[in-house]
Amino acid sequence: MRRRWIAPSAVVWLVVAAAFFLIPLIATLLFSLRSIQTNKCCSGAAYSLIVHDHQFWSTIRLSFQLALETIAISLLLFVPTVYWVHLKLPRLRPVLSLMALVPFVVPPIVLVVGLLNLYKGAPSWFYDKPYGFLATAYVILAFPYMFFALDAGFRSIDLHTLTEASQSLGAGWGTTLTRVILPNIRVAALGGSFLTLAIVMGEFTIASLSAFKTFPPYIQVVNESQPYEAAALSLLSFLIVWAAMLALVLVGRGRPRPAQVAATR
Amino acid sequence: MAYLELHELRRAFGPVVALDGIQIELAAGEFLSLLGPSGCGKTTALRLVAGFDRPDSGSIVIDGKDITRLSPNRRDMGMVFQAYSLFPNLTTEQNVEFGLRIRKHKRGARRKRVAELLELVGLGHAGKRFPHQLSGGMQQRVALARALAIEPRVLLLDEPLSALDAKVRVQLREEIRRIQTQLGITTLYVTHDQEEALSVSDHVAVMWSGRIEQVGTPSEMYGAPATPFVAEFIGTMNRLQAVVVDGDRGEVEHAGTLLTVDAARGRSRGEKVLVLVRPELLELEPSTNGSTAGDNTLGGEVVTHTFLGSVTRLKIQGREAELIADVPTARVDSLPVGQPIVAHVPTAGTRLLSLNEEPASDEPDQDGR
Amino acid sequence: MIVGAFKNAHGGATLHHMHQIVQQPYRDQYWLTIKVSLITAGVGSFLGLCIAYAMIREGTPRFLRTILTTFSGVAANFAGIPLAFAFIATLGTIGIATTFIKDHLGYDLYAHGFTIFGQTGVELTYLYFQIPLMILVIAPAIDGLRAEWREAASNLGATSWQFWRYVGIPVLLPSILGAFILLFGNSFSAYATAYGLAGNSVFLIPITIGFYYSGNVVSDPHFAQALAFGMFVVLAVMMLLYVPLQRRSARWMR
Ligand SMILES: Nc1ncnc2c1ncn2[C@@H]1O[C@H](COP(=O)(O)OP(=O)(O)OP(=O)(O)O)[C@@H](O)[C@H]1O
Ligand SMILES: [Mg+2]
Numbered sequence: 001m002r003r004r005w006i007a008p009s010a011v012v013w014l015v016v017a018a019a020f021f022l023i024p025l026i027a028t029l030l031f032s033l034r035s036i037q038t039n040k041c042c043s044g045a046a047y048s049l050i051v052h053d054h055q056f057w058s059t060i061r062l063s064f065q066l067a068l069e070t071i072a073i074s075l076l077l078f079v080p081t082v083y084w085v086h087l088k089l090p091r092l093r094p095v096l097s098l099m100a101l102v103p104f105v106v107p108p109i110v111l112v113v114g115l116l117n118l119y120k121g122a123p124s125w126f127y128d129k130p131y132g133f134l135a136t137a138y139v140i141l142a143f144p145y146m147f148f149a150l151d152a153g154f155r156s157i158d159l160h161t162l163t164e165a166s167q168s169l170g171a172g173w174g175t176t177l178t179r180v181i182l183p184n185i186r187v188a189a190l191g192g193s194f195l196t197l198a199i200v201m202g203e204f205t206i207a208s209l210s211a212f213k214t215f216p217p218y219i220q221v222v223n224e225s226q227p228y229e230a231a232a233l234s235l236l237s238f239l240i241v242w243a244a245m246l247a248l249v250l251v252g253r254g255r256p257r258p259a260q261v262a263a264t265r
Numbered sequence: 266m267a268y269l270e271l272h273e274l275r276r277a278f279g280p281v282v283a284l285d286g287i288q289i290e291l292a293a294g295e296f297l298s299l300l301g302p303s304g305c306g307k308t309t310a311l312r313l314v315a316g317f318d319r320p321d322s323g324s325i326v327i328d329g330k331d332i333t334r335l336s337p338n339r340r341d342m343g344m345v346f347q348a349y350s351l352f353p354n355l356t357t358e359q360n361v362e363f364g365l366r367i368r369k370h371k372r373g374a375r376r377k378r379v380a381e382l383l384e385l386v387g388l389g390h391a392g393k394r395f396p397h398q399l400s401g402g403m404q405q406r407v408a409l410a411r412a413l414a415i416e417p418r419v420l421l422l423d424e425p426l427s428a429l430d431a432k433v434r435v436q437l438r439e440e441i442r443r444i445q446t447q448l449g450i451t452t453l454y455v456t457h458d459q460e461e462a463l464s465v466s467d468h469v470a471v472m473w474s475g476r477i478e479q480v481g482t483p484s485e486m487y488g489a490p491a492t493p494f495v496a497e498f499i500g501t502m503n504r505l506q507a508v509v510v511d512g513d514r515g516e517v518e519h520a521g522t523l524l525t526v527d528a529a530r531g532r533s534r535g536e537k538v539l540v541l542v543r544p545e546l547l548e549l550e551p552s553t554n555g556s557t558a559g560d561n562t563l564g565g566e567v568v569t570h571t572f573l574g575s576v577t578r579l580k581i582q583g584r585e586a587e588l589i590a591d592v593p594t595a596r597v598d599s600l601p602v603g604q605p606i607v608a609h610v611p612t613a614g615t616r617l618l619s620l621n622e623e624p625a626s627d628e629p630d631q632d633g634r
Numbered sequence: 635m636i637v638g639a640f641k642n643a644h645g646g647a648t649l650h651h652m653h654q655i656v657q658q659p660y661r662d663q664y665w666l667t668i669k670v671s672l673i674t675a676g677v678g679s680f681l682g683l684c685i686a687y688a689m690i691r692e693g694t695p696r697f698l699r700t701i702l703t704t705f706s707g708v709a710a711n712f713a714g715i716p717l718a719f720a721f722i723a724t725l726g727t728i729g730i731a732t733t734f735i736k737d738h739l740g741y742d743l744y745a746h747g748f749t750i751f752g753q754t755g756v757e758l759t760y761l762y763f764q765i766p767l768m769i770l771v772i773a774p775a776i777d778g779l780r781a782e783w784r785e786a787a788s789n790l791g792a793t794s795w796q797f798w799r800y801v802g803i804p805v806l807l808p809s810i811l812g813a814f815i816l817l818f819g820n821s822f823s824a825y826a827t828a829y830g831l832a833g834n835s836v837f838l839i840p841i842t843i844g845f846y847y848s849g850n851v852v853s854d855p856h857f858a859q860a861l862a863f864g865m866f867v868v869l870a871v872m873m874l875l876y877v878p879l880q881r882r883s884a885r886w887m888r
Contacts, residue, residue: 006693013688014698016681017765021709024720024762027730031723107823107869109840110862113847117855204714204826205840209847216715220830223719231723234716238708245707317785337788344789350782354804354886363800364790395886408786415790 025238032232046228055218056233063215066130067200070138071193074146077139079189082150083181086159093151100147103140108205112137116210130212137206142199146192153188190251198244202237267326268293268451269314269419274323276309283309285475286323291419291468294449296442298462301472302498307455310472311423314453316340327418343412344421348428350408351396357383357407358392364415382410385444402433409441413448420445420452426461438465459499463487471495493618496541503547503588505540506620509533515612520585524561524610528617537620540610544578547590548609551599562607563588567600581606659837664864667822667839670753674760675817679810681761682768683776689769690776703773706766713763718830721759725750751832759831760824764817771816775809808884815876819869839865 033042050056085092103111115137162184166176182189204216219237223230267290276284283306291297299307312318314325316337324333332340351360358379365375383389386406396404405425412420422441426434442465445452456462462469463483470480471494479491490496493504507517507524515530516523517540526540552564565583577597581588588608592600600606689699724731727744736742749755779802787797803810825840833841839861846858 006695007688007691010688010691010694013684014694014702017685017688017702020765021705021762023731024724027724028720030730107819107825107840107862107865109823109825109843110865113843113855113858113862116847117859198711202711202714202716204829205844208826208829209844216826219715219719223715223722223830227719227722227726230719234719234723237716238712238720241712242708245704245711248707249704315785315789317788337785338791338793340789341791342789344786346782346786348782349780350786352783352786352801352805354801356886363787363792366800367791367796397887411786411790 025235028231028235028238032228032235034228046226046232049226049229050232050236055213059213059215059218062130062213063201066135066138066214067197069131069135070142070200071196073135073139074142074196075189075193078143078146078150079182079185080177082147082154083159083177086151086154087163096147097151100144103143108141108203109209111140112206112209115140115206130207130214133210134207134212134214137210138196138200138203141203141206142192142196145195145199149188149192149195150185153185153191156188157184187251191248194244194248194251198241201240201244267291268295268328269453270326271310271314272324272326274310274313274320274325276306276313276318276320282475284313284320287472287475287477289470289477289480291451291453293451295467296445296452296454296465297468297470298454298456298466299470299472300456300459300462300498303457305472306475307457307472308423311344311421311453311455314419315342315344315421341415341418342421343415343417343419345405345408345412345423345425347424348401348404351404351411353396355395356392357388357394357396357399360396360407361410361414363411368415378414382414383407385413386410386440401429402437405429405437406440409444413444413450418451420450422452422454424456427456427458434461441465463499471498473498489616490541490618493539496539496616496618501544501589503542503544503586505542505586507538507540509536509538517617519563520583522563525612526610526615526617527613528615532617532619539618539620541616541618542610543614544589544591545576546611546614547588548611549579549581549590549592549600549606550609552605552607561610561612563610564605564607567602567604567606570597570602581608583608660839660842660861660864663837663839663842664868666753666837668868670757670760670838671818671821674757674764674821675814677757678761678764678768678817678821679772679814682765682813683772683806683810685765686769686772686776690773692781702769706769709766710763710770713824714826715830717759717762718827721750721755721762721831725755725758751835753836756828756832756836756838759827760821763827764821767817767820768813771813772806772809775806779805804883804886808880808887811876811880811883815872818872822865822869 032046033044034046082096085096106114115133119133119136159181162180163176166180171179202216203214204220207214208217208220215237219230219233222233269291271287271289273286273288274284275282275286285306287306287310289297289299289310299310301307309318313320316332316335320333324331326332352363355363361379361382362375365378370378379392380389383392386409388403388406388410391399391403391407396407399407405428408425409422425441426437429437438461441454454462454466463486466483468480469483469486471478471486473494479486479495481489481491486495486499490499490502496502496504505519505524507519509529509532510516510518510523512530512532512534515525515527517526517529517538518524519540524540528540529538532538563583565581565588567579568582568587569580571578571580572594573591575594576591577594579590579592579597579600581590590608685702688694689702721729723729725743725748726732727749729750732743750759783801783805784797787801788794792800823840825844828836828838828841829844843858843861843865846861847855
């Protein structure tokens with residue numbers, strides 16, 4: 001039925017949704033503003049404590065660096081792969097998408113158990129360093145999101161024509177990839193990258209079980225003694241995801257919506 | 266006594282006035298087409314009758330009862346949509362059965378009726394198929410059967426053929442008419458295709474920008490258009506601006522030429538009029554000197570040929586206006602492009618419209634042809 | 635890992651772990667994990683569907699949809715430790731909502747048996763990412779419901795309820811089933827949220843695996859692998875149940 005006004009039941013559901021989604025956020029904000037001495041509102045003490053905690057800076061830096069590393073490795077690995085598969089081996093595409101589903105259906109806890117087991121014998125510069133083991137795990141974790149984003153990107157452009165046009169003008173494979181293909185799948189690559197950023201910044205399971213001190217385990221540690229600071233950090237974490245998602249929406253504006261879910265529960 | 270009456274219906278969407286007080290009456294068993302260019306408000310009118318939308322003012326009366334505020338599921342109207350209206354999760358049979366199931370008819374009676382209807386629309390064999398396994402034409406047949414199953418008081422069709430290809434369209438419109446006559450069901454048919462409207466309807470109502478311009482039988486609409494818009498919209502029409510010179514003798518002046526037309530008799534001197542001539546009524550002759558035109562003739566030059574089959578349509582650049590004339594294809598060789606001609610305007614068979622009554626408006630956008 | 639599940643501490647092959655994981659307390663833990671997943675997937679699907687429909691249906695301003703979709707993108711990804719703490723800050727013993735309800739509405743949640751650190755608390759928290767996930771996943775399917783179907787149904791005499799009963803839900807069912815299984819897996823494999831919230835009180839299987847792996851008390855990686863293998867089996871069984879249901883519900887598509 002063509003309605004002139006919003007349906008009453010729709011209003012009810014939307015209000016319910018708004019309440020359920022916003023109350024925890026508002027509560028967290030209020031909670032983080034409680035004063036440590038009086039347990040009453042409002043003081044910025046929690047926030048000032050955080051910014052003066054060098055652990056905060058070191059863990060968030062580690063998480064961010066890991067995110068960048070994961071994104072870089074993923075792009076270097078998957079852009080040429082997906083490009084090649086689309087161009088020369090389209091029959092392999094279903095195989096690749098099936099592989100991409102594996103990290104998606106395997107619970108992270110199972111993944112980390114398997115990976116720790118697999119790499120147990122690896123040299124310690126790899127196994128004991130976040131940039132080795134953890135980054136590897138995150139590349140695997142991010143694979144589905146990166147793959148599906150890139151896959152959609154490659155599908156939306158006329159790959160063969162672009163490649164042939166570039167080569168007929170004398171460009172080699174490297175030039176073709178960096179100067180012709182990349183600019184055309186930039187949005188897809190950025191989309192996958194922002195999702196990866198959101199994943200890595202929030203990833204707890206693998207980091208904690210392999211005993212690396214990234215940002216989420218740090219929040220966990222803080223919570224044991226300073227609940228208000230933990231609330232402030234949670235809010236910050238939420239803002240990071242917001243920023244990543246907003247970036248995702250902004251770069252993808254006017255184009256088919258990229259995948260939006262890449263959670264780390 | 267009208268069976269279905271749309272009384273002074275008015276409906277605006279914000280600043281857009283979709284219906285500006287329309288008045289239509291249908292006798293029981295009548296087939297009326299609502300014809301008009303895109304965006305003129307046909308769908309809006311139909312949706313008001315079906316109850317999907319409410320008018321800002323005016324009323325809809327069926328069989329003496331006002332149903333303006335009745336909800337759609339209690340109106341007993343069968344509607345056939347433009348396309349994609351079949352429930353995709355139900356088979357052909359189940360789609361047709363839907364209304365009967367809602368009305369809690371007995372199982373046996375339902376089966377029988379469904380079989381009858383599918384036979385009627387020529388789809389007896391396709392009962393077990395799902396909509397996506399049917400062609401567009403078949404889908405519309407099913408939609409028709411589904412609408413008829415509930416024995417609706419009125420059948421409403423909103424451009425049911427516009428998504429089909431030309432051949433199926435002609436075939437199916439004749440079938441709709443056959444079934445409608447057979448069942449004697451009152452039908453309101455919306456289309457922007459004038460040929461479709463003229464060929465199947467008892468009456469045609471031409472709409473333009475939210476208003477009814479004229480209602481009449483197909484031959485009235487074609488032969489005696491009441492407004493310049495209708496004249497233009499139904500078929501193709503030459504429109505010559507003229508001034509009445511002598512009302513007794515039926516003389517008008519167009520571009521410095523005196524024309525005698527019967528329709529001008531009785532008009533007052535100095536009245537501004539439009540002389541309407543169908544293309545098939547203009548008779549062309551090659552002219553030797555090109556400039557002198559005899560009695561009731563206009564001079565000009567052939568600009569283009571458009572082959573239409575048994576006739577060829579010629580565009581002629583006259584001194585003042587462009588003319589369109591249909592010439593039997595067999596004769597067209599004597600009238601090549603660039604040939605100066607004279608066109609005889611028949612005394613009888615032309616229509617006259619007083620320009621003083623023409624509503625102040627732009628050229629109507631033409632959707633038919 | 636699968637191989638590891640069948641090894642004992644000395645590397646020898648054994649079925650011992652396989653036998654152990656179906657014993658108590660693990661059997662109950664599997665069952666609890668499945669229950670939590672079924673409940674949050676069920677409730678999340680239902681609420682997500684209703685909210686998504688409210689956001690898409692005609693009459694709802696377009697900008698509300700943009701906001702809600704973007705927000706769902708965020709909320710579906712906002713999980714783990716921060717989410718757990720957000721809920722503790724809200725509904726924990728001294729949480730903002732808890733104290734508000736106690737002070738202003740005179741109802742003491744915790745005196746009446748509620749705790750955010752219990753099963754209900756975990757479920758409530760999981761809904762925070764389950765509902766948005768449902769909204770994101772089901773929105774395209776709802777977009778695919780044509781206005782003509784609703785109008786044709788009401789034209790044929792159906793009430794709004796009858797439309798949903800005979801057309802709306804059946805058409806959406808394949809998508810709903812798919813979304814349900816996604817939500818189930820999503821909840822089933824969640825670790826961080828439960829750990830942050832109720833790591834010591836609600837024994838979900840992923841938490842137990844974490845215990846055995848990181849070895850706060852005992853460390854037995856092979857047993858952890860056996861438990862992980864068990865999770866695999868549960869997911870596989872869910873898929874086996876899902877595929878024929880999905881096939882049946884999508885019969886009309888092929
Ligand atoms: N729900 C609506 N909201 C706003 N404007 C509308 C709505 N429905 C119709 N209109 C406007 O009302 C006018 C008439 O629309 P309507 O759909 O009745 O035209 P129509 O004659 O059926 O055209 P077509 O042949 O293209 O189907 C149009 O200008 C249209 O833009
Ligand atoms: Mg229309």
